[in-house]
Amino acid sequence: MREILFLIFGAFLGKVIDVIYGRLFEEQRFLSNLKIVFEESKKDDIKKKITIRELNKLINDQSFDESAAKSGDPLPWSCCPKCGNYDLKRESSSSSEEDSNTHYSISCLKCNWSEWS
Secondary structure, three states: OHHHHHHHHHHHHHHHHHHHHHHHHHHHHHHHHHHHHHHHHHOOOOOOOOOHHHHHHHHHHHHEOHHHHHOOOOOOEOOOOOOOOOOEEEEEEOOOOOOOOOEEEEEEOOOOOEEEO
């Protein structure tokens, strides 16, 4: 019996570690991609500097989840577009019985960025 409990606990602990390192890796990849863009934009051999619009598009492309958008998610961010954190809080609510619309919100647990629809 004890061996089974240790096995279950070990599997659970392994999954927790896997999730934590997976999120850290994704966050580091996001920040690394932004750093590369900034470094490339500083080089003299780049004829065209990156514009604010292009930078915003890059951030949106990195933080926006296309598959979630196609499946109907009204706020399809996979990570925070402000800080790159993957710990996002999602909520939905209806304001009243007469209001048949559902309101959605998403916020970053690290930097307090938020969006709603």
